[in-house]
Amino acid sequence: MSQTAKTFPRVSLSNPLVNNLIRYLLMILLALLLFGIILLVTGKDPIQSYRDIFSATLGSTYGFSEVLLAMIPMLLTALAVALPARVGLINVGGEGQVYIGAAFATWGALAFQNKPAWILLPLMTLLGMIGGALWAFVPGYLKSIGLVNETIATLLMNSIAPKIVGFLIFGFWHSPMDTVKTDNFVSAARLPTFFDTRVHLGFVFALVLLALFWFIMKYTRWGLEMRAIGGNAQAARRNGIPLKGYLVTVMCIGGAIAGLAGMAQVSGFYGVLLLNFSMGLGFMGFLICWLAGGDPIGIFLMSFVVAVITTGGNLLQLTQGLPYAVINILLALALFVVLASPRFFEGKKA
Amino acid sequence: MPNPQNQTPMIALRGVTKRFPMTLANDHIDLDIFGSEIHALLGENGAGKSTLMKILFGFYRADAGEIQLNGKSITIRSPRDAHEYRIGMVFQDLNLIPAFSVAENIALFLPDLKAVLKPQEIDERINEVSKQYGLEVNPRALVSQLSIGEQQKVEILKLLLSNARLLILDEPTRVLAPHEVEALFGVLDNLRKDGYAIVLITHKLKEVLECADRITVLRGGRVAGSLLRAEATEEKLVALMFEKELSGLKIAEPKRDEMSTPVLELRGVETYVEGAGMSLKGINLQIRPGEIVGVAGVSGNGQKELCDVVLGMELCVRGEKYLFGKNLTNRPVGAMRKNGVSFIPENPLAMASVPFMTVLENMALTQTWRYARNGGFAMDWGVVKADIQQTAKRLEFPVNFYTIAKSLSGGNLQRMVILREMTHDPRLIVASYLTRGLDVQSALAARQALIQAREGGAGVLLVSEDLEELFTLSDRLLVLYGGRIVGEFKPPETDIYQVGHLMTGSKVEHVANG
Ligand SMILES: Nc1ncnc2c1ncn2[C@@H]1O[C@H](COP(=O)(O)OP(=O)(O)OP(=O)(O)O)[C@@H](O)[C@H]1O
Ligand SMILES: [Mg+2]
Numbered sequence: 001m002s003q004t005a006k007t008f009p010r011v012s013l014s015n016p017l018v019n020n021l022i023r024y025l026l027m028i029l030l031a032l033l034l035f036g037i038i039l040l041v042t043g044k045d046p047i048q049s050y051r052d053i054f055s056a057t058l059g060s061t062y063g064f065s066e067v068l069l070a071m072i073p074m075l076l077t078a079l080a081v082a083l084p085a086r087v088g089l090i091n092v093g094g095e096g097q098v099y100i101g102a103a104f105a106t107w108g109a110l111a112f113q114n115k116p117a118w119i120l121l122p123l124m125t126l127l128g129m130i131g132g133a134l135w136a137f138v139p140g141y142l143k144s145i146g147l148v149n150e151t152i153a154t155l156l157m158n159s160i161a162p163k164i165v166g167f168l169i170f171g172f173w174h175s176p177m178d179t180v181k182t183d184n185f186v187s188a189a190r191l192p193t194f195f196d197t198r199v200h201l202g203f204v205f206a207l208v209l210l211a212l213f214w215f216i217m218k219y220t221r222w223g224l225e226m227r228a229i230g231g232n233a234q235a236a237r238r239n240g241i242p243l244k245g246y247l248v249t250v251m252c253i254g255g256a257i258a259g260l261a262g263m264a265q266v267s268g269f270y271g272v273l274l275l276n277f278s279m280g281l282g283f284m285g286f287l288i289c290w291l292a293g294g295d296p297i298g299i300f301l302m303s304f305v306v307a308v309i310t311t312g313g314n315l316l317q318l319t320q321g322l323p324y325a326v327i328n329i330l331l332a333l334a335l336f337v338v339l340a341s342p343r344f345f346e347g348k349k350a
Numbered sequence: 351m352p353n354p355q356n357q358t359p360m361i362a363l364r365g366v367t368k369r370f371p372m373t374l375a376n377d378h379i380d381l382d383i384f385g386s387e388i389h390a391l392l393g394e395n396g397a398g399k400s401t402l403m404k405i406l407f408g409f410y411r412a413d414a415g416e417i418q419l420n421g422k423s424i425t426i427r428s429p430r431d432a433h434e435y436r437i438g439m440v441f442q443d444l445n446l447i448p449a450f451s452v453a454e455n456i457a458l459f460l461p462d463l464k465a466v467l468k469p470q471e472i473d474e475r476i477n478e479v480s481k482q483y484g485l486e487v488n489p490r491a492l493v494s495q496l497s498i499g500e501q502q503k504v505e506i507l508k509l510l511l512s513n514a515r516l517l518i519l520d521e522p523t524r525v526l527a528p529h530e531v532e533a534l535f536g537v538l539d540n541l542r543k544d545g546y547a548i549v550l551i552t553h554k555l556k557e558v559l560e561c562a563d564r565i566t567v568l569r570g571g572r573v574a575g576s577l578l579r580a581e582a583t584e585e586k587l588v589a590l591m592f593e594k595e596l597s598g599l600k601i602a603e604p605k606r607d608e609m610s611t612p613v614l615e616l617r618g619v620e621t622y623v624e625g626a627g628m629s630l631k632g633i634n635l636q637i638r639p640g641e642i643v644g645v646a647g648v649s650g651n652g653q654k655e656l657c658d659v660v661l662g663m664e665l666c667v668r669g670e671k672y673l674f675g676k677n678l679t680n681r682p683v684g685a686m687r688k689n690g691v692s693f694i695p696e697n698p699l700a701m702a703s704v705p706f707m708t709v710l711e712n713m714a715l716t717q718t719w720r721y722a723r724n725g726g727f728a729m730d731w732g733v734v735k736a737d738i739q740q741t742a743k744r745l746e747f748p749v750n751f752y753t754i755a756k757s758l759s760g761g762n763l764q765r766m767v768i769l770r771e772m773t774h775d776p777r778l779i780v781a782s783y784l785t786r787g788l789d790v791q792s793a794l795a796a797r798q799a800l801i802q803a804r805e806g807g808a809g810v811l812l813v814s815e816d817l818e819e820l821f822t823l824s825d826r827l828l829v830l831y832g833g834r835i836v837g838e839f840k841p842p843e844t845d846i847y848q849v850g851h852l853m854t855g856s857k858v859e860h861v862a863n864g
Contacts, residue, residue, distance in 0.1 A: 219727070221718045228711075238663060239683075239702070239715040
């Protein structure tokens with residue numbers, strides 16, 4: 001038998017972060033390319049369109065702030081999916097949780113409008129989170145006792161939540177002038193904004209929560225236990241980790257974060273509770289979370305990209321006369337590319 | 351390499367080398383496999399046996415080396431290629447689809463599968479081959495309803511019908527009861543006579559000496575030696591496998607106080623299990639401090655449920671459970687663990703570990719509360735390591751904290767679980783098939799650890815199908831049949847035949863004390 005010098009273990013040169021960045025960039029390029037072809041086919045000028053998108057978003061301070069603004073609910077609703085996903089729960093109910101959170105916060109804003117901001121805002125934040133958590137508790141609990149699959153339950157409850165909000169608005173809260181929305185919130189019930197932009201405090205909430213999520217998953221006892229449940233629920237249970245408790249709690253926290261997104265929208269963005277105000281925010285969060293593979297940095301990057309596309313898309317409607325639906329095509333393309341990417345970018349198996 | 355017949359081997363491996371990020375699993379391995387021979391592959395846990403065979407099966411690619419088929423060099427890139435070259439493998443953990451019938455599972459692997467299935471025809475082909483080699487199974491039975499031994503048969507049938515000439519069996523006897531092992535060897539003998547080549551990986555030296563024609567021992571990824579059966583003895587094989595000589599089991603007389611509160615007491619415990627599985631009926635059981643209570647029985651007679659009830663995974667629908675006199679009936683697993691209950695399950699991959707976590711993280715899972723710092727905002731990994739290392743030193747098990755659990759060899763995973771469960775001075779150890787997949791030395795160490803725990807006053811519930819192990823270790827022996835305890839003995843007062851009879855359900859009316 002030949003005697004060979006034992007080589008040292010191979011050290012991977014590419015670090016995962018750089019790898020991921022390259023992956024995202026390639027994905028975006030590919031999606032842009034495909035979308036460009038679609039634009040060409042419909043007789044638009046893709047170069048000009050992309051230039052418009054760029055100048056409307058990243059090209060100016062204002063444009064950039066609009067992108068950040070659009071990111072706020074995306075970050076939060078994506079996080080509301082990412083956390084439960086760590087214990088193997090699929091929360092498709094972000095949309096419903098956003099509505100109920102917004103409704104709870106609105107009740108606070110309307111009922112206590114003569115209170116100062118330092119009481120009112122924390123109260124609304126809390127109410128929004130409680131609302132979302134309660135809405136998520138139902139599917140979480142049903143799942144934990146093994147009765148109903150949480151994916152189905154959260155999905156079905158999505159269509160109920162806007163109806164409840166509608167009922168509240170029509171029945172009790174609508175303003176004298178307009179039946180599809182409440183009175184404008186008093187200024188004490190509005191989240192403060194930064195500088196001269198519309199970016200509000202919700203952005204800080206989202207960043208803090210995202211960082212907290214990363215920290216908890218990586219360093220804490222609860223993160224370890226949640227990863228164990230996600231990795232092998234049966235083994236986790238046999239090792240003494242309280243499975244049911246975690247399923248319910250984590251689902252509720254996910255719901256609370258989505259509820260916070262709802263609160264941030266009504267208090268920070270609109271300043272009023274509108275009928276059907278969300279228009280798919282919860283689903284957008286789901287999409288972003290899966291695009292990002294549930295990873296906090298990925299969620300931030302993907303939210304940014306999606307926010308650029310949607311904000312830029314708004315402008316594209318005006319300048320190029322494209323219907324807004326076209327933006328959905330671009331988003332769908334991005335999704336497509338990402339879903340195909342594991343095969344595409346990964347090497348062969350070990 | 352000895353080759354008295356002077357013929358070309360069916361398969362020859364030359365200089366096969368495979369490196370994983372942390373380990374050199376195979377280091378320039380040469381191996382000859384002949385037709386009409388059973389070639390046993392031996393070696394301690396993590397020696398590289400499974401890896402080498404997975405290379406031959408195209409599941410891994412070798413970094414270097416050559417594979418020859420009948421003297422001609424070939425490249426095997428995938429299991430599909432292996433199929434072409436008529437090489438088949440049964441993995442360490444079986445690979446059947448539980449919701450499919452036997453025939454459907456086999457049909458998936460037929461080389462000439464038609465677009466439209468003809469169940470009748472497939473059944474006939476299965477029956478033909480199974481009769482020929484004594485592998486009788488009902489083709490229409492669902493795999494989920496078969497015992498492990500029967501599933502093993504289906505795996506072999508699957509290979510035979512897919513035209514394989516070389517059959518690689520990775521620890522097929524690990525999960526088999528003694529009578530099933532006998533049957534399997536009968537089958538292998540028939541196959542050998544018909545010219546098949548068989549590679550048999552096992553840790554049981556007796557089996558090797560009983561049925562192999564040629565024996566190759568791996569150690570640390572290299573060939574430590576290759577013998578013909580005539581030259582081999584147990585001592586020689588052990589010397590090739592391990593650096594250290596094996597010491598015998600040191601059994602000290604435990605000091606036991608018959609009057610002390612039992613570690614565990616079950617009073618009239620019953621469970622209710624839906625579907626497959628065996629409900630327990632009227633279980634009365636006491637384990638005193640410093641006592642090992644063995645549970646004999648053919649698997650599927652309530653062993654899993656008994657362990658699960660003790661651990662708190664399964665609810666008692668009737669009866670009570672006491673731990674040191676404290677009523678802990680239907681308390682959650684976490685509470686049992688906190689009270690010093692340890693659990694070594696029958697399947698370490700599915701039931702005890704999180705595959706994609708590191709070994710270190712897995713080690714902390716049963717005791718997260720113990721290692722949490724700052725109210726849970728940090729984990730003290732240093733202490734986890736120190737605790738485990740202490741046990742590792744005692745049992746002489748190697749640990750590599752930063753490998754991913756999934757990439758451990760079968761035996762190393764079992765060792766990981768044993769290490770974890772033996773740390774923190776457990777007061778009650780529930781061990782199911784303790785030595786499954788362990789090499790001779792590790793099995794000895796694991797048994798020694800149980801004995802040490804007994805000396806320290808712990809109670810042990812030991813479930814096994816290996817009657818020899820039960821007779822050596824147990825202070826008291828229970829026989830479980832159909833979810834009831836149908837016999838209770840002190841090992842010196844009984845023998846393997848009496849227990850064996852009870853296990854299969856004959857003579858139930860005779861004892862019936864449950
Ligand atoms: N996919 C993998 N990635 C990294 N390391 C691996 C992988 N598979 C095996 N190893 C390592 O290679 C070594 C040999 O493993 P292998 O499974 O071949 O051992 P084995 O001889 O079959 O042992 P056992 O008797 O315990 O089954 C072990 O140290 C194992 O940790
Ligand atoms: Mg192995």
